[in-house]
Amino acid sequence: xxxxxxxxxxxxxxxxxxxxxxxxxxDFLNPPMWGSIDEQTALRxxxxxxxxLVGTYQRLAGAAFYGRNAHAVIDFLGDMAGLDLTNSxxxxxxxxxxxxxxxxxxxxxxxxxxxTIDMAARVITxxxxxxxxxxxxGDVKNINMDLAQAYGIKALVHFYMVNFWGLPYxxxxxxxxxxxxxDNPIPIxxxxxxxxxxxxxxxxxxxxxxxxxxxxxxxxxxxxxxxVHQYWMNEAAVYALEARxxxxxxxxxxxxxxxAQEGLTKSGARVVDTVTVYKPMWxxxxxxxxxxxxxxxxxxxxxxxxxxxxxxxxxxxxxYPKYVSLxxxxxxxxxxxxDKTITGNxxxxxxxxxxxxxxxxxxRASEMHLxxxxxxARNNNLPxxxxxxxxxxxxNPNITGVDxxxxxxxxxxxxxxxxRARELTGEGHRWFDLRRTGALxxxxxxxxxxxxxxxxxxxxxxxxQERNASKIEQNPNWAQNMPR
Numbered sequence: 001x002x003x004x005x006x007x008x009x010x011x012x013x014x015x016x017x018x019x020x021x022x023x024x025x026x027d028f029l030n031p032p033m034w035g036s037i038d039e040q041t042a043l044r045x046x047x048x049x050x051x052x053l054v055g056t057y058q059r060l061a062g063a064a065f066y067g068r069n070a071h072a073v074i075d076f077l078g079d080m081a082g083l084d085l086t087n088s089x090x091x092x093x094x095x096x097x098x099x100x101x102x103x104x105x106x107x108x109x110x111x112x113x114x115x116t117i118d119m120a121a122r123v124i125t126x127x128x129x130x131x132x133x134x135x136x137x138g139d140v141k142n143i144n145m146d147l148a149q150a151y152g153i154k155a156l157v158h159f160y161m162v163n164f165w166g167l168p169y170x171x172x173x174x175x176x177x178x179x180x181x182x183d184n185p186i187p188i189x190x191x192x193x194x195x196x197x198x199x200x201x202x203x204x205x206x207x208x209x210x211x212x213x214x215x216x217x218x219x220x221x222x223x224x225x226x227x228v229h230q231y232w233m234n235e236a237a238v239y240a241l242e243a244r245x246x247x248x249x250x251x252x253x254x255x256x257x258x259x260a261q262e263g264l265t266k267s268g269a270r271v272v273d274t275v276t277v278y279k280p281m282w283x284x285x286x287x288x289x290x291x292x293x294x295x296x297x298x299x300x301x302x303x304x305x306x307x308x309x310x311x312x313x314x315x316x317x318x319x320y321p322k323y324v325s326l327x328x329x330x331x332x333x334x335x336x337x338x339d340k341t342i343t344g345n346x347x348x349x350x351x352x353x354x355x356x357x358x359x360x361x362x363x364r365a366s367e368m369h370l371x372x373x374x375x376x377a378r379n380n381n382l383p384x385x386x387x388x389x390x391x392x393x394x395x396n397p398n399i400t401g402v403d404x405x406x407x408x409x410x411x412x413x414x415x416x417x418x419x420r421a422r423e424l425t426g427e428g429h430r431w432f433d434l435r436r437t438g439a440l441x442x443x444x445x446x447x448x449x450x451x452x453x454x455x456x457x458x459x460x461x462x463x464x465q466e467r468n469a470s471k472i473e474q475n476p477n478w479a480q481n482m483p484r
Contacts, residue, residue: 078430144218
């Protein structure tokens with residue numbers, strides 16, 4: 001991580017960093033050394049903490065991470081979505097599984113993820129320092145709210161990255177995980193090593209617990225307007241993340257259920273139940289009834305060639321016939337299918353506005369109900385599982401009650417897996433789902449056909465530039481665990 005830490009430390013010291021807009025990669029990697037000052041001078045007031053938090057969101061929402069790449073790649077590595085033959089080649093290596101240690105796309109996700117984690121840690125360590133010397137009640141609450149969000153973002157990014165570069169928790173928790181970052185950023189020149197997957201998840205859960213603590217201490221603080229709280233890593237989103245984490249770990253389904261229910265309760269999010277509401281909610285300029293946490297872009301901020309709408313339009317991202325085959329013809333989610341391409345794939349209309357607005361959903365009410373359904377099914381509480389599942393499955397009008405859902409555990413879990421594909425494709429879940437459930441990857445694609453590939457051992461390689469700088473251990477057999 002020395003490579004990453006070198007330029008994030010410089011970046012964090014530049015006056016006005018947190019308010020700077022995203023620059024091109026060349027400028028970002030080579031910031032001017034003049035005009036830089038130490039962090040304690042740059043971050044002195046509660047307002048400075050807020051500004052630094054804004055900078056952390058900017059890194060999270062960048063095109064290399066959740067603004068596009070890290071979001072889209074999770075689908076492209078799976079079996080429901082990819083690229084049409086007429087694509088310009090953007091992110092094509094992930095669909096084709098032609099990834100290498102020198103791959104720029106892999107490096108971008110790794111770099112941006114650690115930049116975001118590093119900036120969140122800087123908000124935390126400096127925010128706590130400023131909080132210790134702050135007495136005004138309003139400022140104390142606001143700093144606590146900012147700290148809560150920084151902890152939540154740090155946990156979120158650690159979670160995504162350990163699922164890119166580590167084996168699934170339920171497969172081998174003692175295998176190699178991440179270089180974890182605690183409350184303090186890692187100083188330049190520090191010798192680093194990878195923690196285990198178990199230790200990485202422990203850090204994620206510790207950050208979630210810290211986020212909850214600071215949200216409680218900051219209750220009433222004015223960190224974000226209540227009308228658009230879904231655009232921030234709010235308290236409900238922290239519970240939603242906790243639910244997803246416990247589902248992926250597979251060791252405490254009751255904790256997943258409780259957290260998902262809290263995410264729904266605290267957010268007030270609900271599943272929309274008509275096509276007249278469902279279809280227009282994609283790409284609208286305000287939060288939707290389903291949103292718990294979504295990254296919001298406008299034409300003035302992020303919508304450009306580096307955006308999800310462009311990826312799903314000009315760059316011709318598509319869903320495969322396999323995805324379409326999962327639906328009953330009456331299911332109103334089919335309204336999100338665009339025209340067929342010349343190769344028989346469909347466009348997906350979850351990101352329809354290429355020059356207006358775009359919400360990249362991270363947590364929605366539908367996912368929380370699906371988490372509850374799967375966790376209850378794994379607990380063998382099938383009635384509760386079917387009740388939760390019905391909230392989403394009834395988007396097929398032919399499913400009007402729990403009696404229309406599978407009655408035994410194995411069939412119900414298989415249905416839930418398909419329902420997650422129907423509901424969440426295009427939102428960055430599928431490859432992760434295949435890995436954690438041990439499902440075989442079968443795909444017919446213009447770019448690469450894959451048959452019976454055991455995806456659970458498939459991980460991304462640590463970028464060569466990172467290994468040259470920090471000498472951290474490469475994932476063993478990563479190349480042998482790519483589909484042939």
